[in-house]
Amino acid sequence: MENNQSSIFEGLSISPSLKENMESVAKWAKICAIIAFITQGLQIFTAFKNNSILGELIGTAITVFLNVLLLNFANKLSQALSTADEGLLTESFSNLRRYYLITFILMIIVTSFIALALLIVGFTGSIPFAR
């Protein structure tokens, strides 16, 4: 515990202006997560209407999981700022770190698929013009 206390970063603190920005970040992160939940709900209903619910479920699971992390980050950041709780602040940042880690993995997968698809479209699409 003593070691922990002594290793506190002396240079970084939550100044009033940083607190104000962090509060805005928490508010907007919450708004983004809630909008994402609503969008996902609408997509589920649309898929249900079009009988394509199975394909939508995987996307929904990933989106919901990601936005739960974002919502946790926002809620814990608000609590940490109002109670000046360093533990909650760390937990809040931990949620955001996981959010970006998973987003990065998903982005790699999506970018690979898009690059592959564009290559295929590029090759097959150029065939009629080559004739």
Place this chain on the structure above:
Amino acid sequence: MENEQSSLFDFCIDNMAANELNAIGKWAKRVSLIFGVLIAIVVLFIAFAGVTAKYFLQDALPQNVGELIGNGSLGIILPVVALVIGLILMLYINLLYKFGNNLIKATTYQDQNALEEGFKSFKTYLIVTGIFSAIGAISNLFTFLN
């Protein structure tokens, strides 16, 4: 007021939180870079393979719009629109890059200004994300209702 000011300054970012912030910075930077690559791939594809895109859009879009593309009047506009959208998205993703970069700088050099700048960029990034998400939600609502 004085008490409030002093208690706010007492709320420090400890070692564990600083490590988390550093990791967030690294991952946010990587996400922004891969997103930038994705935008560049799509924009370059549309810009240089405009003829191919035109060929596909002619069939995909309603007949009158498809004919316009076939005539060539929209064939030039398509890469320009793609470039403009790509540029807007690049500016948007630059905010996330700045956030990541500033967090790394703040935690490495214990730079308070970089931390503040980083969270300012992140706030703007989230506001823009919120607006984009709201537009997406509205378009989903229209899809659901039709």
